[in-house]
Amino acid sequence: xxxxxxxSIALAALSVAAVSTLxxxxxxxxxxxxxxxxxxxxxxxxxxSAANAACQLCHEQTNGHEPWNGYGWDLxxxxxxxxxxxxxxxxAVEGNDSDLDPxxxxxxxxxxxxxQPGWTDGANNTLYFEDGTTMMNVNPPAGLGGDLDPPVGGCxxxxxxxYCSSAPFSTGLSTITVSPSEVSITANPTMTASANNLxxxxxxxxxxxxxxxxxxxxxxxxxxxxxxxxxxxxxxxxAGVVVQSFTIADAAAGGLLVVADTTYNFQRWxxxxxxxxxxxxxxxxxxxCFTP
Numbered sequence: 001x002x003x004x005x006x007x008s009i010a011l012a013a014l015s016v017a018a019v020s021t022l023x024x025x026x027x028x029x030x031x032x033x034x035x036x037x038x039x040x041x042x043x044x045x046x047x048x049s050a051a052n053a054a055c056q057l058c059h060e061q062t063n064g065h066e067p068w069n070g071y072g073w074d075l076x077x078x079x080x081x082x083x084x085x086x087x088x089x090x091x092a093v094e095g096n097d098s099d100l101d102p103x104x105x106x107x108x109x110x111x112x113x114x115x116q117p118g119w120t121d122g123a124n125n126t127l128y129f130e131d132g133t134t135m136m137n138v139n140p141p142a143g144l145g146g147d148l149d150p151p152v153g154g155c156x157x158x159x160x161x162x163y164c165s166s167a168p169f170s171t172g173l174s175t176i177t178v179s180p181s182e183v184s185i186t187a188n189p190t191m192t193a194s195a196n197n198l199x200x201x202x203x204x205x206x207x208x209x210x211x212x213x214x215x216x217x218x219x220x221x222x223x224x225x226x227x228x229x230x231x232x233x234x235x236x237x238x239a240g241v242v243v244q245s246f247t248i249a250d251a252a253a254g255g256l257l258v259v260a261d262t263t264y265n266f267q268r269w270x271x272x273x274x275x276x277x278x279x280x281x282x283x284x285x286x287x288x289c290f291t292p
Contacts, residue, residue, distance in 0.1 A: 037050065037055075039086045039087055039090065040057070040086075042215075043090050043091075043213065044111050044112075044213050045167075045213070045215075045220060046163075046165035046220065047111045047112060047114055048145075048146060049110070049114055049117065049146075051145070052114065052144060052145030052146040053144050056069075056119075057071070057072070057117075057118060058071055058075065058118060059072055060138075062141075066128075066129055067127035067129045067135065068118075068128045069098070069099065069119055070099050070100070070118055070125070070126060071117040073128035074093045074098050075089045075093060094106060094107050094108035094111075095107070098117055098118055099118050099119055099120045099125065100120065100124070101121075101148070101149040102149065103149055103151075103158075105150050108213075109211065112163050112164055112213065113147075113163070114147070115150050116146075116149075119144065119148045120148055120149055122139065123137045123138060123139050125138045125140055126138065155263050155289040155290070158262070158263045158289070160181045160182065160289050161181060162286055163222065163265075163286070163287055164211065164212075164213050164220060165220070165284045166222065166282040166283060166284055167219040167220065168197075169197060169219075169270070169272050169281045170199060171240055171272075171274075172197035172240075174196060174197040174198055174270075174281075174282075175196060175197075175283060175284050176193065176195045176266060176267060176268050176285070176286045177193070177286060178266045178286045178288050179191065180288075182289045182290075183248075183289070183290050183291070184290075184291050185260055185291065186292060188248050188249060189247070190247055191246055191247065191248075191288075192243060192245050193243070193244050193266055193268075194242065194244070195241070195270075196240060196241050198237040198240050198242060198268065198270045198283075199240070199270060199273075199275075200236060200238065200239070200240065201237075201270060202234050202235070202236050203236070203237070203268060203269055203270030203271060204230055204234050204268075204270075205230075205251075205267070205268055206229065206230055206266070206269050207229050207252065207266045207267075208223040208227045208228040208265055209224075209258075209259070209262065209263075210223070210224035210227065211265050211285065211287070212225075217277070217278035217279075217280040217281055217282070218272065218278050218279075218281040219281040219282040220282060221267070222265065222267050222284065222285030223265050223267055223285065229253075229256060231244070231246065231252055232250070232252055237270070242268070242270075248290075259290070260292040261290075261291060261292070263289050263290070264287070264288055265285050265286070265287050265288075266285065266287075267283055267285045268283035269282055
């Protein structure tokens with residue numbers, strides 16, 4: 001049997017431990033999760049959405065507590081009710097339009113456009129509380145950086161131009177340009193794709209209908225694998241630069257599978273033995289709007 005003094009100390013320690021455990025348990029559903037934020041940043045390394053919002057990427061409050069916006073609630077439900085890990089949940093909601101913004105953009109499209117997947121302009125937002133109640137017609141928090149929604153324009157408002165920065169090659173950060181950035185399918189003009197800061201090693205341009213941000217080789221694959229097309233020509237940059245002319249019909253086997261009033265995305269994939277790791281890397285991505 002423990003002496004009274006030692007017993008008192010032991011009971012006090014047990015009481016503190018119990019209170020701490022209860023506190024953690026009660027806070028677990030509402031407290032911000034730094035590991036979640038890190039997982040998000042690792043999945044979308046080129047996006048500024050999180051930098052522009054911090055904890056308000058998913059929450060109304062800057063401290064990360066309830067209520068959640070639509071994006072945060074979708075993630076929370078998959079993690080707490082669906083049994084998913086954070087990486088699975090992030091992937092699962094990419095095709096959702098959690099904020100129901102007027103452009104109809106998916107969460108992934110908003111993230112790649114540096115917009116907010118959980119917030120839209122005006123009193124058009126819904127907040128979600130832990131007890132299951134909601135508050136509708138709410139304005140977004142003040143002080144969020146950048147645009148909340150992607151710009152509205154051609155191709156359903158989808159943005160054109162560069163997106164999804166990859167990691168630097170051993171020779172520097174590579175960017176791609178495709179000209180023109182808006183193309184008539186009927187006219188089928190000659191287009192030009194160029195990329196810079198590349199190793200003088202073999203590489204190829206790739207293209208596809210959907211954007212992504214997937215860690216691959218030494219960088220980021222900015223085009224979703226489904227529907228991805230390789231250009232027919234493998235070429236080697238000269239002094240770090242490669243330029244290739246093409247048309248919709250001859251760029252890839254069977255022609256580029258573009259659809260009117262949608263964007264198609266382009267990227268350079270190049271060998272980079274000096275970069276170590278996977279010995280290959282990617283430029284950033286470039287979106288082109290194809291019209292009828």
